[in-house]
Amino acid sequence: MDKAHIKYTLSWATLTLMIIILIFVMTMFGIIGPYGMTTIVLIGINLIAAVGLNLVIGMSGQFSLGHAGFMAIGAYATALIVTSVPTIFGFIISLFVGAILSGIVALIVGIPTLRLRGDYLAIATLGVSEIIRILIMNFKITRGPAGIFAIPAFVNWQVVFGLGVLSIIIVVNLVRSPTGRAIIAVRDNEIAAESLGINTTKYKVIAFVLGAILAAIAGGLRASFIQSVSPQDFTFMQSITILIIVVLGGIGSISGTVLTAVALGILDVVLQNFGSLRMVVYAVVLIIVMLFRPQGLLGRSEFSLKKMLFDSGGDHDKGRSKDA
């Protein structure tokens, strides 16, 4: 690792630390109340799910509408395990179990469906998500449509923040590696990628599985934070909520996803005074952004600290994303 890399990693670390201190200070002075705290945690959870979805939609170019299904797997894994083992250890194990389970389901579902393209894949993943939800609704162990209540809470903003940063680092490091280059090659031109010896299905499945794992972690965090889960939390609308973050931020831009997750979270807080007008204003904001920036707020480009602070030019490694 040469000096430039160290310098630039340190500058991201400093920025992250500054955000942490900012949140601490704001809590201390009462600027962020309990409601604000809830918002921050929910932003973080949406962000983890959205970063995973952006890997699938933005990087590998596979249009998936089934993200809610994978979130449900993670949420129920955490709900079931933590209610019987109500310790922090149980919670950590439950996140792993949810992630692995979700990854396996994604693998089984992904291998046949990722051969489909465009609309067909979207419908297939939507179907899978609905199947997961309906199974959960009918299994005895998941307690049907009522869901599971009184889940012990182990999630605070520090946990979500940490996992958010971690998932961004994992995704960004993957994208900027030979594996990520192959994934993007499949998105850019599948036929050409295949002619160069790249197993296109394998790379699509890698992105899909990792996306599902991140969704499951987001689901698990959500279950323990809200302290209840029910099948209604993971309908088609949940997939759309995450999809909106990805599309609005820019399909293929991780920093765009981070920016939008935060912006939409804050918008939600601002709009709570508008009562029923809230959804109208929200929709208008979406329409305006899509009219003027159809490629999303950041398009495919990434926010780069390196370019801002010490632009060396000609360096191929661009900026890394941050959490907020």
Add this chain to the structure above:
Amino acid sequence: MTKAVLKTRELSVKFGGVTAVNKVTIEAHENELVGLIGPNGAGKTTLFNLLTGVYKPTSGEVVIDDGDQLVNINQLPPYKRAQLGIARTFQNIRLFKSRTVVENVLIAMTAKNRPYVVQAMLRTPSFYKKEAQNREKALSLLEIFGMTNVADELANNLPYGQQRRLEIVRALATTPKILFLDEPAAGMNPQETQALTELIKQIQVQFKITIVLIEHDMNLVMAVSERLYVLEYGKVLATGTPKEIQNNPAVIKAYLGEEG
């Protein structure tokens, strides 16, 4: 004569009622430059797609020489054929447009390299070292083709001739044994075609690989090919050296029509 690295036996493919390629038996030898010509719709690109695995044949077989044994690759998907040493370019350019020139070459090197996912995740020093080595390799390949000055340009921003050139470089980055060029001179002006002629000859000498070329530009085909196959209506009409083909009455008839 040197040994054959690629052979087809009675290769046919049918699309509904149309037999696009009909019992084609051809072969290409080690380090040979084979031209494939024929009127529009003769089945040249279809034959390419059969050889590279985009289509599966209705009957017949494709065989390549892998080391010392002959391997039937009929059922292999394109990416496995590419890993066995078959590379190709496309009639309509298929670059990774959102990536830079050097990244296009790096992507082509992925299949041959062992992935280093763990190092990439942890950003260990060995990751940066490997990345630098790969980039170095890609740049040295680009240098052979005089493209180092555009290495960090987006592939989409290159002029047309350069894009065609990059497609060839990218195919070579997979270290192929056989290179298929599908109309590399399509849409090029005479100067560009001249440069391409030089380039193809250079590749044959420098990389010691077999090249199979589809081309409509007769000057180019006749200048570089050692042997030609002429296709018409999905069948091999004639084979021979460029000189023999030029004087073959059946070929002249196929191209110019019957006299009188």
